[in-house]
Amino acid sequence: MSNIVEQVNYDELIPNNVDLSDDKKLQRALEQWQPKYKNWWLDMGPKGYQNAEVYLRTAVGVDPKGWAKFGYVKMPDYRWGILLAPKVEGRTIPFGAHKGEPAWQEVPGEYRAMLRRLIVIQGDTEPASVEQQRHLGATAPSLYDMRNLFQVNVEEGRHLWAMVYLLQKYFGRDGREEAEMLLQRRSGNADRPRILGAFNEETPDWLSFFMFTFFTDRDGKMQLESLAQSGFDPLSRSCRFMLTEEAHHMFVGETGVGRTIQRTCEAMVEAGISDPNDVEAIRALGVIDLPTLQRKVNFHFSVTLDLFGAEVSTNAANAFNAGIKGRFQEPKLEDDHRLMDDIYTVLYCEDGQFVEREEPALNALNGRLCDDYIKDCQGGIKRWNKIIAKTGIDFEIKLPHKAFARRVGVFIDAHVSPDGEILTEQEWAAHESEWLASQEDVEFIHSLMQPALESGEYAGWIAPPRVGIDGKPGDFEYVQLA
Numbered sequence: 001m002s003n004i005v006e007q008v009n010y011d012e013l014i015p016n017n018v019d020l021s022d023d024k025k026l027q028r029a030l031e032q033w034q035p036k037y038k039n040w041w042l043d044m045g046p047k048g049y050q051n052a053e054v055y056l057r058t059a060v061g062v063d064p065k066g067w068a069k070f071g072y073v074k075m076p077d078y079r080w081g082i083l084l085a086p087k088v089e090g091r092t093i094p095f096g097a098h099k100g101e102p103a104w105q106e107v108p109g110e111y112r113a114m115l116r117r118l119i120v121i122q123g124d125t126e127p128a129s130v131e132q133q134r135h136l137g138a139t140a141p142s143l144y145d146m147r148n149l150f151q152v153n154v155e156e157g158r159h160l161w162a163m164v165y166l167l168q169k170y171f172g173r174d175g176r177e178e179a180e181m182l183l184q185r186r187s188g189n190a191d192r193p194r195i196l197g198a199f200n201e202e203t204p205d206w207l208s209f210f211m212f213t214f215f216t217d218r219d220g221k222m223q224l225e226s227l228a229q230s231g232f233d234p235l236s237r238s239c240r241f242m243l244t245e246e247a248h249h250m251f252v253g254e255t256g257v258g259r260t261i262q263r264t265c266e267a268m269v270e271a272g273i274s275d276p277n278d279v280e281a282i283r284a285l286g287v288i289d290l291p292t293l294q295r296k297v298n299f300h301f302s303v304t305l306d307l308f309g310a311e312v313s314t315n316a317a318n319a320f321n322a323g324i325k326g327r328f329q330e331p332k333l334e335d336d337h338r339l340m341d342d343i344y345t346v347l348y349c350e351d352g353q354f355v356e357r358e359e360p361a362l363n364a365l366n367g368r369l370c371d372d373y374i375k376d377c378q379g380g381i382k383r384w385n386k387i388i389a390k391t392g393i394d395f396e397i398k399l400p401h402k403a404f405a406r407r408v409g410v411f412i413d414a415h416v417s418p419d420g421e422i423l424t425e426q427e428w429a430a431h432e433s434e435w436l437a438s439q440e441d442v443e444f445i446h447s448l449m450q451p452a453l454e455s456g457e458y459a460g461w462i463a464p465p466r467v468g469i470d471g472k473p474g475d476f477e478y479v480q481l482a
């Protein structure tokens, strides 16, 4: 039964499994948007590698067991398509005031503005990250890494398509206007910035890229998980398939940082350096010292926490009540999925102290998602620490306290150390450079960013991966440079 929907039609201009050719008006609208998208990709996508043949995976179906095929592609020829996870017959709205009613196949009028806003915000992050990463090709530490970067980039492009499809199909003229705007905003642009703060930061080097894919793409995962629960079925199905692709992005981040850590520890052991704080000697080996890695973790973690928005928020309550945006792993949670009478404990910082306060669970949904995110980060941190421990070096990477260096939410005015100590503004200022990368750290990292572009070659600051992509051997030519 589900085979029909799993087939993706690649004969059409826009590959899809949504019977696009049956909806001529939509097909025309999307075909008009496609060349603008292509122009955006050529302008703002990976700089300098548009003619290279890249060994990429392309989605050819939505069957979890065999949804992608690998092959050499020039990125501008990538087949960006519209893929929805298979429809679940008889699906009902899983939470909120409409719990148990049939899932919506059309936009419910009363929630139109809210839905549009959520789709636009999600959509805006996708091209933003491509823009942030567009200069990285030039300093790739290997062809393997370069290929992974481009894979992430083309898939973020596809995620933009996923959101633009929803806008154009379900939101008429407003949707078409939003689709245009998504190609007009630019990451970091003073006049037309991307919507969310973290997506206007630079991703200037590969360590930042790996940290970004570990921390910030994981926020993407949490948002997609929540939207995948949506009572608006087309949004749910879009997000469910996007999550399949998203897993690779976090793999790139986790293993990228992990390989960096591994190389640092190996170099220290080879040189007989056991003190991780012997920074000068470690840097002289051409690897990134662990305290600097910790500072990068502190930055990317705290900037990403800000993406969850205010911990206590009526917008989040409204979206849940409406059945539009659920919680992380909603189906596994054992409560009434309506939360009218439930409470959730939120941490505040008041008068120099942390205090816990019970808030209505509905209002605290952003805070809860943020807490779920923090737990989700822990697994990767543990695996990084195992890499360090194996080499016998005495150092542990830690997630900073959630109140550390926040610019959004309840901790906005607090000065809190990574260990969770509440400080005065002066104390904070005196220690900031121990906790967040200094200009000197950044310059050192940049000095290591020399490309390594022979097949099987790796830059000195990063260990090779344990296995190749698609089972390819270590010297595989993942990118054929033009």
Ligand SMILES: [Fe+2]
Binding pocket: 126, 155, 156, 159, 220, 246
């Ligand atoms: Fe994405």
Ligand SMILES: [Fe+2]
Binding pocket: 156, 217, 220, 246, 249
């Ligand atoms: Fe992603």
